[in-house]
Amino acid sequence: MLLYSLRRILIMFPILIMISVVVFALALAMPGDALSGQIDPQNANPEYIEEMREQLGLNDPVHVQYGRWMAGVVQWDFGRSTVHKMGVTDLIGERLPNTILLSVMSLIITYVLAFIMGRYAGRHPYTIGDYSIQGINYLMLAIPSFVAALFAIFIFSFQFGLFPSSGSVGSGVTPGTLDFWISKLHHTFLPALVLGALTTASYTQFLRNDIIESSQKDYVRTARAKGTPENEIYNKHILRNSIIPIVTLFGFDIASIIGGAVIVETVFSYRGIGELLISSIERRDSAVVIAITLMLSIATLVGNLLADLLYGVIDPRIRVE
Amino acid sequence: MSNQEALLEINSLHTGFEIEGKTYHAVKDVSFDVKPKEVVCVVGESGCGKSVMSLSIMNLLPKHNGKIDKGEILYKGRNLVNLNDKEMNKIRGKDISMIFQEPMTALNPVLTIGFQMDEVLINHTSMKREEIRKKSISLLKQVGISRGEQIVHEYPHQLSGGMRQRVMIAMAIACQPQLLIADEPTTALDVTVQAQILELITKIQDEVGMAVLLITHDLGVVAEMADRVVVMYAGQVVEESDVDRIFYDAQHPYTKALLTSIPRMEEEREVLNTISGIVPSLKNMPKVGCRFVDRCPDAMPECSKVDPQLGETEKGHSVRCLLYDASHPGKKTEVR
Ligand SMILES: Nc1ncnc2c1ncn2[C@@H]1O[C@H](COP(=O)(O)OP(=O)(O)OP(=O)(O)O)[C@@H](O)[C@H]1O
Ligand SMILES: [Mg+2]
Numbered sequence: 001m002l003l004y005s006l007r008r009i010l011i012m013f014p015i016l017i018m019i020s021v022v023v024f025a026l027a028l029a030m031p032g033d034a035l036s037g038q039i040d041p042q043n044a045n046p047e048y049i050e051e052m053r054e055q056l057g058l059n060d061p062v063h064v065q066y067g068r069w070m071a072g073v074v075q076w077d078f079g080r081s082t083v084h085k086m087g088v089t090d091l092i093g094e095r096l097p098n099t100i101l102l103s104v105m106s107l108i109i110t111y112v113l114a115f116i117m118g119r120y121a122g123r124h125p126y127t128i129g130d131y132s133i134q135g136i137n138y139l140m141l142a143i144p145s146f147v148a149a150l151f152a153i154f155i156f157s158f159q160f161g162l163f164p165s166s167g168s169v170g171s172g173v174t175p176g177t178l179d180f181w182i183s184k185l186h187h188t189f190l191p192a193l194v195l196g197a198l199t200t201a202s203y204t205q206f207l208r209n210d211i212i213e214s215s216q217k218d219y220v221r222t223a224r225a226k227g228t229p230e231n232e233i234y235n236k237h238i239l240r241n242s243i244i245p246i247v248t249l250f251g252f253d254i255a256s257i258i259g260g261a262v263i264v265e266t267v268f269s270y271r272g273i274g275e276l277l278i279s280s281i282e283r284r285d286s287a288v289v290i291a292i293t294l295m296l297s298i299a300t301l302v303g304n305l306l307a308d309l310l311y312g313v314i315d316p317r318i319r320v321e
Numbered sequence: 322m323s324n325q326e327a328l329l330e331i332n333s334l335h336t337g338f339e340i341e342g343k344t345y346h347a348v349k350d351v352s353f354d355v356k357p358k359e360v361v362c363v364v365g366e367s368g369c370g371k372s373v374m375s376l377s378i379m380n381l382l383p384k385h386n387g388k389i390d391k392g393e394i395l396y397k398g399r400n401l402v403n404l405n406d407k408e409m410n411k412i413r414g415k416d417i418s419m420i421f422q423e424p425m426t427a428l429n430p431v432l433t434i435g436f437q438m439d440e441v442l443i444n445h446t447s448m449k450r451e452e453i454r455k456k457s458i459s460l461l462k463q464v465g466i467s468r469g470e471q472i473v474h475e476y477p478h479q480l481s482g483g484m485r486q487r488v489m490i491a492m493a494i495a496c497q498p499q500l501l502i503a504d505e506p507t508t509a510l511d512v513t514v515q516a517q518i519l520e521l522i523t524k525i526q527d528e529v530g531m532a533v534l535l536i537t538h539d540l541g542v543v544a545e546m547a548d549r550v551v552v553m554y555a556g557q558v559v560e561e562s563d564v565d566r567i568f569y570d571a572q573h574p575y576t577k578a579l580l581t582s583i584p585r586m587e588e589e590r591e592v593l594n595t596i597s598g599i600v601p602s603l604k605n606m607p608k609v610g611c612r613f614v615d616r617c618p619d620a621m622p623e624c625s626k627v628d629p630q631l632g633e634t635e636k637g638h639s640v641r642c643l644l645y646d647a648s649h650p651g652k653k654t655e656v657r
Contacts (some may be wrong), residue, residue, distance in 0.1 A: 061484070108537070216383070217426065218421065218423055218426040219426065219427060219428055219429040219430070220427065221381055221421070221427075222421065222427045222429075222437075222489070222492075223429070223440070224379075224381055224410075224413065224414065225379055225381060225413055225414060225418065225419040225421075225639075226414035226418075226440055226441045226444060226492060227409075227410040227411065227412070227413040227414035227415060227441070227444045227445060228410070228414075228440055228444055229407075229410055230406060237429050238430070240429070240431045240432060241429070241431055244431070288522045307534055315431065316430070316431055316476040317431075317476070317478050319509070
């Protein structure tokens, strides 16, 4: 197990390098560069632009630019944001906790909803309850996230006034106080609900199908033959088996959670990584775009690894090997 | 027609499966008794309804398509057919236990052996947790697993097939049942392990004083274990008698065919494959007449027109074949 984990981690390095090349190349291929996002080309003196480009190193050959960037990266320096006038590392460090909070909260919501619905639907398949749950799920899956976000804002913020419609924290609160955290959770709940609801469908379906499949297994028949009550059979024998793939699912799902977060954060003006990514793309803040893209790729890789390792921890059949 | 001395009495059992909206009977008119402390073997080729019959007794048919349509299953005079799950749960594992053909899949892969052993005792006794665990370990000893203290913390995949079947047996006997149903308990095991498991069942049967309903298609096993034998073909009982008469005075052509197909000496165990043809599938079952007619060496024209009945040709020996008057619906003669 330890050896396996180590090998998995080592294998990640060459993959990371390849990803960094691709990301860097894509950023260069974007129309415009750091300068064109800031300067009005109609207005500025072409000589000045040229001078700035030279100064920023934008005229160097690609491999030199990559080398310089990479040298920074290994020292944990992702360059400077031309828009925010600060180090990318600091900028991301400022935004990242918000996105993590949002993702974790949305995952909790996903798991709670999926567990309740999937468990019910799996135990009572092909009933009205099951069909209703599936109907709701497909609806949530089918609605684009920005539409769902707008709906949620309309209903919960404007109609009922339950949650704030934008931002990630109230304006008057001091960081670190209890009020601050309550305000943060309050701001995060609605986007987390939208984000969580979107991913719930697949988790529910997964759990439902696994429960149905497991309930036909021989070991369930054995449990019945022992006189084990139906409730125990579902809660202990079947759920223990069906929960394993669900628990690890989020690891493979991190990419899509973050993808969803990008859109939801933007609609809610939630100050997280996703919102930063979109606004940076709009303003050609390529250092930020590259750093975030790289970070998301790493998150996906780490998520997969985490899922695999977690699988080993909770499934006794893999644990020993 | 309750039989006082029978522990289990099956009367005209019909078990059907719903396939594409139609009901097909995998067990059609099966009747026999099991007396206390008796070993009854049910033999027949693959697909003749042995497992369906035994699952019917335990009320463990697949819920979505399997159903007992007709007949009664009397356990100590009480009809099990109409009991709901809750009532049945009081009997399953306590009065009647069952072990299955596939030890590899019969145990839950993510629960420890100890958990799965304890479960039976938790279901049926009011013992404390520590006592239950002690009892589980001693049960494991009883079935020949000496490392019980360690095994209870292990998972099924850490055990061999034979060990798992031992665990299954230990669970089955935990509450000292009156009846053990063993559905081909050795088919999936190595030959040497097979003998050990059968020996174990015999030993336990002695210790616990239970009756055993042993399902098998191995006539060698029958010769060794059985007091009485029920021969099934295509969902029906075609012959029933004590074990000696099955081997020395078989009457039904199917039983005779089974007997000639026993491999001699230590040949590879290719059981029962010398009868040409196969058991008809549920959908292709003949509507009238004897179900064995296509493969029967003694078939008469009449055989595909008249349904033979299970009739007694001598005391304690019944057969379902038109060659015998007792079986002929038209010419019933009384033997008793
Ligand atoms: N769940 C089911 N749905 C539909 N048909 C079934 C089902 N289970 C069994 N059958 C059918 O019922 C018939 C009897 O099957 P059964 O499993 O009882 O045979 P068996 O005598 O136990 O055979 P084996 O020796 O292979 O275990 C077969 O034709 C089988 O296809
Ligand atoms: Mg079978």
